[in-house]
Amino acid sequence: MARLSKAIKDPKKTLYQMILIRSFEEKVEQLFQQGKIHGTMHLCIGQEATAVGVCSLLDNQDKIISTHRGHGHCIAKGTKVDRMMAELLGKETGYCKGKGGSMHIADLDKGNLGANGIVAGGLPIAVGAALTSHMKNLGYVVCCFFGDGATNEGAFHEALNLASIWNLPVIFFCENNKYAMSGSTDDMINIQKIADRSKSYGIPGITIDGNNINEVADAIDTAIKHAKNNKGPTLIEAETYRWRGHSRSDARKYRDREEEKEWRDNRDPIALFIEQLKENNILTDGELEDIKKRVIEEIEEAVKFAEDSVEPSINSLKEDIYA
């Protein structure tokens, strides 16, 4: 029987969040195709276990820093889907008043220090947020999400080194979905495990199955304790897969359909978790249906909220630049 992580305190809520993320992304995709969302978007369908596994173990005062592929992180950290959707529609009620869009959603009240459009841009910022925790003795940890591609940026290297020598409470969480846009880890990184890059900084590094939320929860639990016990940063590499293309215009010529099918059919993080919960008699079919129903309603409401919201005023163009 599948082992459930003890770190997951509320499995049904956890599952609900994963399903909420998936539905949110599917809806975003649909709205995009309908021309209701413009610009670009990076969907995290297939990667729900990392976002939820990590954030479900964080306190409200713990912080996250997210990426261009950040909707899941946001939702998992407690950011509301209605105002997220409003942001994607560029509305005034959006988290960024329509100024940020998909790549810049932030919710400081919930400890979400924001997505980032610059690959690896969030890592040094995360180190700084952890420095505040250390200097002011606030006791929070910072979890910084980033992709496999980001680990080839200089900022990754510099940030991990700085966090290590200053022994800061930050967790570097790499969502290795095998591709950075089109560049595969096989071509772009000459080692098997990105987690081994931790060895350059003398910090723990661990590779886990990022589609098994129990592994995610266990790893993050350990890393949080490590950080809160003043033992410094950890690098976690979670193997996962994005089901969709990198962004709207990706024909996915760089990977084959077999591989996609394998991940979709046999390693769907939501299906796996449902199976595990059922095996452990924690979830009934009825409960699952309830969750799905609740999610659908929530997403519908979010879309309605977003569509009903007003556009930002033209005057707002020049507001919010300086504090």
Place this chain on the structure above:
Amino acid sequence: MARLSKAIKDPKKTLYQMILIRSFEEKVEQLFQQGKIHGTMHLCIGQEATAVGVCSLLDNQDKIISTHRGHGHCIAKGTKVDRMMAELLGKETGYCKGKGGSMHIADLDKGNLGANGIVAGGLPIAVGAALTSHMKNLGYVVCCFFGDGATNEGAFHEALNLASIWNLPVIFFCENNKYAMSGSTDDMINIQKIADRSKSYGIPGITIDGNNINEVADAIDTAIKHAKNNKGPTLIEAETYRWRGHSRSDARKYRDREEEKEWRDNRDPIALFIEQLKENNILTDGELEDIKKRVIEEIEEAVKFAEDSVEPSINSLKEDIYA
């Protein structure tokens, strides 16, 4: 009896070059104190074995890329001390016509692609020079020098990764002199051996005694063969020590005099090599005196050449910008 590296083909020339570098640096220091050289300078006294050990194994067509602490590399790669001295005095006969100064001496004809004022600035450039060798099938290797401090820059990380995945003929040669200006490796790097950073890129990494020229020669010999056999880059960490301060205005408050004394008295690369040569009956006292005499003459001539040379014309200010 001390083992001599078989890779050192001409031990007396090797010794001569080491002594030439030391004398050059001592003279530069003196001229600086006399106000004849302005700006700043970074002396490599105490680090002669790395420069000479590396370059003595390189062909004329092999390339080096140097650093702000680059006089030794230059001399070892065959660059002439007279025109180097002229450059330091800002003269028209200098390698850079007085425009570059200490931090920018280059001698492309000798395969010296130049010093660099930006810490770690040379690494990505070295990768590119190696790419040319690969693409045009030229068979040369590139050896890129840099310090311990440079290994904390993002450019280090990105360059090693790129060289590794493209399997390029480049040797990353780290002169770990324990300090980057004032920051000690103990404080700035949380691992014992910088060479271990090679593990992030799946390339060989080795730590050697950089003050024992035999170890330097052996390591670089292996790395050259590795590169020329199409096996890609190597990271070599050579432990060494700069006897002087970082630059002209360094009171060396960050390190203690005991440590300095230990390196000077017991780990002087030149004294060690002389001892080894004598033990192996390769060098007589008379020959050593001859070398020293020749060096003194050469340095005096270089100073004379430099002092006798003319200043660059004012018109030259606006020349040499575009090809």
Place this chain on the structure above:
Amino acid sequence: MREITYLEAVKEAMIQEMKENDDVFIMGEDIGIYGGAFGVTNGMFEEFGPERVRNTPISESAISGCVIGAAVTGMRPILELQFSDFITIATDNIANQAAKLRYMFGGKGKVPIVVRTPGGSGAGFAAQHSQSLEAWMTHIPGLKVVQPSSPYDAKGLLKAAIDEDNPVMFYEHKLLYGTREGVPEESYTIPLGKAETKKEGKDLTIVATGIMVQRSLKAAELLSKEGVNIEVVDPRTLVPLDKDTILHSVKKTGRVLIVYEAVKRSGYGAEIASVIAESDVFDYLDAPIMRLGGEEVPIPYNPELERKAVPQVDTIMDAVKEMMI
């Protein structure tokens, strides 16, 4: 003449140069089988293979330095920087290394690199993917800076840039990629440093760069119906700048409006305005030299706000009218 898009023109210039000269190659993020973020290199990987169309990791600092090392040892690399905003990570290599190497070395070494990169707003990519930062690079001696506004210019200028023995920043525009015009099939050069008068006129000179050339031409067309006769000058290369053509035009019309997409403050329009102000044209001016640039704001996501953040046809017309009073 057959019509092709700006995107196709850029690609064609690269392909022709790569066929002609083995030393020319291209590297960049996702330029391989993916064809580049905007599709500019589509098909080139298939045609030239992975050695000459080099897909790189996401590491702007390594790749921008790598092209320098390759260039100084004999290659002629083209670097595609995925968004011009990412110059922020490549700045050191471009400004401190590539631009200065030859000078620092006292006239030794050449750095024939072309950094192609798309700038500009209007695609909904928000603050970190929509900037027009070309002014930064125009400030650095040792670089040349090109900003083509049409398919024809893009092809001819890119050939010139690739043939150039110095580092060239080549600013493309996301919204121009799809625009079409007649472009010769054979290879041709538009020399760097030559402006073009895109439309003759006598009442007022607009000096416009990049996509603003197109918007200014549209504005001029509409204004001509109102009896205002605008001359539109496109510098095409920002460095070196063809001052003569600009000054000559302003002398003729007595009025000049400089239109650019970049943030107005410290954008390249300020340099153009200054060049005019300090010239002998001063005595011919019937009105102050005016600039119409981007607002002093990061580019917002909302499409209407985004539109308002940079000059549009209507705001160009308004600015002209104000000057004609």
Place this chain on the structure above:
Amino acid sequence: MREITYLEAVKEAMIQEMKENDDVFIMGEDIGIYGGAFGVTNGMFEEFGPERVRNTPISESAISGCVIGAAVTGMRPILELQFSDFITIATDNIANQAAKLRYMFGGKGKVPIVVRTPGGSGAGFAAQHSQSLEAWMTHIPGLKVVQPSSPYDAKGLLKAAIDEDNPVMFYEHKLLYGTREGVPEESYTIPLGKAETKKEGKDLTIVATGIMVQRSLKAAELLSKEGVNIEVVDPRTLVPLDKDTILHSVKKTGRVLIVYEAVKRSGYGAEIASVIAESDVFDYLDAPIMRLGGEEVPIPYNPELERKAVPQVDTIMDAVKEMMI
């Protein structure tokens, strides 16, 4: 009043702020026991300890991002960037992150950081350690940019910068560090955005920035002996720019010369010139607006060449005389 150096003034401002507010701290390369590359933080490590005077590894990208993260979570960090040329490695954090964060987040979050960094030539450090790149940062909405020209200004402006809730670039000058003047011991503020008329005059206005203020004052002194009466205006903050004081002065004198050390092309002097050109001052001008900036060359090593690369007292005088004909 006691006299102290520019360097001491900068240090004193930091010390006073750090004593007053626990959230203020400084980080940078070699600012610990070494006291900073130019000695600005000398003694601060001993006074405040390693937690508040944080010596960093050589990693400009990490440290420039780290201060942002610290600021947005409640600290008020000062970053010493060892040479202003190294902004090239910190550009992404400053321009794409710090400057835009609040706007991208729709008005949430503040980034109270001060990036102190020495610019300028004249010390023999050659092309990669002698630039004046402040114009780059003036182009980016969301930043404020300060360039003090004297010890008194340095202290008061730095306090204002540290008190500011937005990212501030604070450009010091290597050659100014040793200059002395009377500076109050107690803490005081010079508000950002206020220019100062350093010398009154009626024949011509020099708008000068940074070290060029001192050279212009010297030139003005010498010129006064020749009967030319110069007014010298120092903007002190480049962003926001005190346009009123500048325009007012130019209206009065009818002539303006803008003097700056940075490369003339696309330097901040171009922005100042443009602001004047497009204002109503146009009608009061008796001569073209002139700029005297750095030559379009990387800074060379040879001291005489280096001197010639940027404006000096004699070249300022020459430029004024030419305008007075």
